[in-house]
Amino acid sequence: MADVGALLERVQVARDKGALARLISLVERSLADESLGEVGFDGPAPEGDGYAVAGFTGAPGAGKSTLVDRMIGAIRAREEEVAVLAVDPSSPFSGGAILGDRIRMQSHTSDPGVYIRSLATRGHLGGLSIAVPEVVRLLQRVGYPWILVETVGVGQVEVEVVGEADITVVVLNPGWGDSVQASKAGLMEAADVFVINKADRPGLRETKRDLETMLDLGGSPNPPPIIETVATSGDGVARLLDTLVGMRSEMAASGELARRRGERRVRELERLVQLGWGRVLARVPIATSIRERVGAGTVTPRAGARELLREMLLVGAESEG
Numbered sequence: 001m002a003d004v005g006a007l008l009e010r011v012q013v014a015r016d017k018g019a020l021a022r023l024i025s026l027v028e029r030s031l032a033d034e035s036l037g038e039v040g041f042d043g044p045a046p047e048g049d050g051y052a053v054a055g056f057t058g059a060p061g062a063g064k065s066t067l068v069d070r071m072i073g074a075i076r077a078r079e080e081e082v083a084v085l086a087v088d089p090s091s092p093f094s095g096g097a098i099l100g101d102r103i104r105m106q107s108h109t110s111d112p113g114v115y116i117r118s119l120a121t122r123g124h125l126g127g128l129s130i131a132v133p134e135v136v137r138l139l140q141r142v143g144y145p146w147i148l149v150e151t152v153g154v155g156q157v158e159v160e161v162v163g164e165a166d167i168t169v170v171v172l173n174p175g176w177g178d179s180v181q182a183s184k185a186g187l188m189e190a191a192d193v194f195v196i197n198k199a200d201r202p203g204l205r206e207t208k209r210d211l212e213t214m215l216d217l218g219g220s221p222n223p224p225p226i227i228e229t230v231a232t233s234g235d236g237v238a239r240l241l242d243t244l245v246g247m248r249s250e251m252a253a254s255g256e257l258a259r260r261r262g263e264r265r266v267r268e269l270e271r272l273v274q275l276g277w278g279r280v281l282a283r284v285p286i287a288t289s290i291r292e293r294v295g296a297g298t299v300t301p302r303a304g305a306r307e308l309l310r311e312m313l314l315v316g317a318e319s320e321g
């Protein structure tokens with residue numbers, strides 16, 4: 001077992017990125033082992049409004065990585081530190097998309113105040129969403145005031161990943177289809193801020209109007225702000241950061257931050273329990289036969305579930321003992 005305390009200190013005192021990378025690998029590996037083993041910085045998450053997790057989501061090509069790269073610059077201009085997690089729920093490997101993102105953010109890799117890391121799924125139940133909250137907690141524990149999470153994949157899991165952020169930024173582009181796509185994916189409800197990136201492209205006004213109409217129809221008394229950006233030139237990025245700073249302090253003052261973080265921790269608990277159950281299930285010898293009997297109709301699903309749960313409790317109790 002690596003000396004977690006020593007690694008933590010190297011990160012906290014010297015911003016040793018190698019040590020941080022090792023800690024993140026420890027998180028991932030400890031989740032992959034049977035016991036959901038402790039890594040050492042588990043425990044109560046530090047509270048307060050001194051940090052924020054901002055999630056950037058939206059269709060591939062919307063300009064999220066370019067925008068995040070600009071946000072890094074804007075945050076550094078304030079002399080604050082920032083960590084970026086590029087997460088790819090759709091792929092078990094760190095594939096081309098993430099590689100491209102890393103290249104886009106390369107200008108910051110030699111800056112000690114910036115840490116960039118990609119996380120891919122490990123293919124197990126819940127995959128990536130299990131590691132993300134722990135890695136976020138680690139980053140916050142070692143003192144990054146900004147943690148930006150960019151989702152690379154598309155689809156349902158993207159919406160799950162959205163749930164890992166304090167503030168969710170949905171990135172759209174001018175042109176029909178984007179906002180429709182966002183509403184399909186359930187991203188409209190999740191958005192705290194809308195960014196219309198590529199504001200240098202035609203169709204900006206129409207997209208903005210569509211979005212406003214959609215938000216009006218939603219009838220929220222407090223609709224999310226819409227911010228126009230050109231990530232390639234940096235236009236609008238300072239305003240976006242100002243908006244996030246303002247939201248962070250409002251949400252801290254109103255108790256909304258604490259509420260969201262509490263909900264996230266409970267969801268994390270539930271996912272970990274599910275993960276544990278899944279592993280117990282894999283070791284239940286008669287699981288296959290129960291499935292077969294239920295499939296054949298000789299045992300009702302309910303009776304089968306009852307039997308399976310009983311067996312799981314037995315196997316679980318054995319492995320505890």
Ligand SMILES: Nc1nc2c(ncn2[C@@H]2O[C@H](COP(=O)(O)OP(=O)(O)O)[C@@H](O)[C@H]2O)c(=O)[nH]1
Nearest residue numbers: 060061062063064065066197198199230231232
């Ligand atoms: N014209 C224009 N192109 C942009 C803008 N932002 C990003 N792009 C380009 O859009 C492409 C996709 O950007 P990327 O950041 O990789 O998108 P992601 O898949 O959402 O991370 C790249 O070629 C960017 O240079 C913008 O504001 N205006």
Ligand SMILES: [Mg+2]
Nearest residue numbers: 064065101152
């Ligand atoms: Mg990207």
